[in-house]
Amino acid sequence: MNSKNINDDIGESTRLKLWETMLKLRLTEKKAYDLFLQNLIKGTSHLALGQEAIGATFGVLLEKGDYTFCTYRGHNHTLARGSSIVGVLGELMGRQCGLMRGKGGSMHLTDVENGVMGSYAIIGAHIPIANGTALASQYNKTSEVTVCFFGDGTTNIGAFHEALNMAQVWKLPIVFVCENNLYMEYTAIGDVTAVEHPAADRASAYGMEKIIVDGNDADEMYRISKKAIDKAREGNGPSLIEAKTYRHSGHSRADPGKYRPDEEVKDWVENKDPIKIYRQRLKDFNINETKINSIEEDMIRQVEEATEMAKSSPIPDIKEIYTDVWADGGSEWHN
Amino acid sequence: MAQLTYRESVSLAIAQSMRKDQKVFFMGEDVGAAGGVFKATVGLLDEFGPERIKDCPISEQAILGAAMGAAMSGLRPIAEIMFSDFLAVCWDIIANQIAKTRYMSDGQINIPLVIRTANGGGSKFGAQHSQSLENWSMAIPGLKVVAPSSPRDVLGLMASSVQDPDPVIFYEHKSLYAMKEELDKTDIEIPLGQANIMHKGNDVLLIGLGLMAQRAKKAAEILKEKFNVDATVLDLRTLVPLDLQSIKREAKKCGQVITVEENPRLCGWGAEISSLIIEHCFKDLKGPIKRITTPHIPLPSADILEDNTIPSVDVIVDETLTKLKIKKEK
């Protein structure tokens, strides 16, 4: 796959953008993990360490105005669309500088300015909703594409099936991305699913192509996703991509992930880590190591700066409890 | 004597029911091999095996549909919906199917099942994983509604819920899973529809449920100790059937009534209780009924914001003093 010449269909500058974006996601989430250990992040939090190539690819490919919908495991997709590190870490820490000033928390990151149309914590709920922004683009005859991310476990809820059918019937400009990390919370997907490939094996039921991709190889992800986005943008309807990946940590901060065999975890972390794979890929293309490392060092610095900013941001005023229930900005329900 | 946590009493309660009745089985997401996301069903798979402890896909409608059908044909399913917020995903099966089928069939069909679910706030999980939803099910004729506030009540109320011939929604409180209690007996039954007096006094009646019953009890202890106020705390334990006799008796005795509710204000269970007290005890009341609730908002996530929405022990103490016109001296 690796032609020696970097100036192929992807090219150097895109590859460096993919590298930078993946590092942004990886380093920010690692920082989030440190911040839990310091008890500066309360509540729950679902890291996507190990799944960065998927979110990063779409972050690089999508244009301003395109819509993305993600899940509670959505720090990654939010950052990839260009949301600030301080806004994300601040929200996790419940600070005033958070994307939603502490109102939503880790599971509900939202940044409409950057096309992040919310993170949804009820399994499957966002898939039909994502059809709605795609419908609006079709209705308004505008060219935005909607991308909807979800997990393997989510393919067993009714909303997934209803939404796929409708998207195909209406030829909506949408890309459905199933991140198959092999587990739902603590249960292996294979134990509770009738088919081997939870998304791809269902595609034919909705007249869609069966697409399975190595979700930890950013180049592969990029090629497949570009095709699907172009197809949607050209008015040729929806696609369903199943990207194989793995989460390095447990399901949520409370989960040590003991239900996964040690050997399996080790293999994915050591041999199939998307960041390791891509570092090697860039080297294979003869990209200068100093350049590779300086992008990384720069990102480490950005994450450190954002962390300090978030730490020094005040906690929200408790008056915020009573803001924004209604469109008038308040919460009154009687005169 | 055994010391049990609330979460341990959930799995023990299920196990005790399953040992007694082969018709009882249990199903839910991540409940078997993983022992539940709140570790409240640990050990069940080992004891009963995969035929009676069923790990399910993320398919709440399919889970409750299967539970209903199994109950229609004589089994006694216990189904878990991981967080009560997810009841919304399968609300048709609950509100239109499970609740109404007995009535519409003119009593031909019975649906003896239990839906247990983790309810309530305190964990900073945000607006879709923290709600207190007892009042949703209370509004549907045909559903029984249970919300235990202690390990003992989990054991006793689960035993009765499983044996009950009607569908029961069993709300466990997330913030109580770690609560411990010394119990001399675990194989107990507490009938549905029997409220529990947690603290005795004549000055004011605090009516609570779940976590709020425990907080009201702490508040009553502080009120006694620091302000010499004698409060009765009544833990309703079940909203349907409702122990109206105890409510009436205690309201008449105290004359001052406060409900302590975790739900948002509008149509919380306390509104119904207040209306019943006014209907039945109007002449005995010495003042208006006070409702302490969470404000009418979705729950925020940041700790400072969540901590200031759900009624705390301090808020219950302060509101009680205000109601009784007692100055709080520093």
Ligand SMILES: Cc1ncc(C[n+]2csc(CCOP(=O)(O)OP(=O)(O)O)c2C)c(N)n1
């Ligand atoms: C309707 C509903 N049911 C159950 C849950 C609890 N839950 C949260 S995450 C999760 C597993 C989801 O697995 P998957 O779709 O594979 O996504 P992943 O967490 O692996 O990214 C479950 C069951 C939920 N949030 N919503």
Ligand SMILES: [Mg+2]
């Ligand atoms: Mg998964």
